[in-house]
Amino acid sequence: MDNREAIGSWLSGPRAAAEEMGADFGHRGKRLGLPEDGPGAIAPVGRRVGALFIDWALSALIAYGLLAGRRLEATNNWALVVFLVMSLLTVGTIGSTPGKRLLRLRVVSLDGLGKLPVWRTAVRTVLLGLAIPALVWDRDNRGLHDRLSGSVQVRI
Structure with a gap:
């Protein structure tokens, strides 16, 4: 050279x-055997962030309602708890949080099982709650929380 x-x-x-x-x-997702476009393709970052904002707003609204307007500072802590419980329950059962469902996204298992088993959904949810793993991405736009749980977010 x-x-x-x-x-x-x-x-x-x-x-x-x-x-x-x-x-x-x-293309993103090629290494994972996913199509480039259409259903089953890697979820775009913009939609994922949009779904996160929808889910967080819904969680904050529920937390505010549960606390009946008491101390606003406590609402943020409870919003995180509501967000994590909502994520665990909805991703573990139907594969989508309300925000993901509205924006036509789904969390699926990479090993062909379709939806994630409960224990892997729990791992993903705990890591998502820590926030740092969700901010570390690979070249397929999968956060560390998705990589460690063996999942990927796709379009539906």
């Missing part, structure tokens, strides 16, 4: 250099 190739790969970035060496990145 001469200096021009080394400088060229440095300037074009690591992805371009890897592609020149023969790496095939493909």
Whole structure:
């Protein structure tokens, strides 16, 4: 490799250099055996964030109702509890939270079982509650909470 190739790969970035060496990145979800578009494809980030906001707003509303308007500071803590319980119950039974359902998303198991078993849903929910795992993504847009639970969010 001469200096021009080394400088060229440095300037074009690591992805371009890897592609020149023969790496095939493909579309998001290709490594997981998922289609590029349509039902069963990896859920777009915008829809996932939108579903999160819908679920959080619903959780905050329920928490506010349960506390009957008492201390607003306590509502945020209870909203997190409601959010986690709602996530555990809805993802564990129908595969979607209310926000995901409205935006046509579903959490499925990668091993072909369809919906997640209860224990894997619990692992996913606990990690989601910690927030940090949900902010660490791989190249297929799967958060660490999805990777560790063996799940993926797809379009329906």
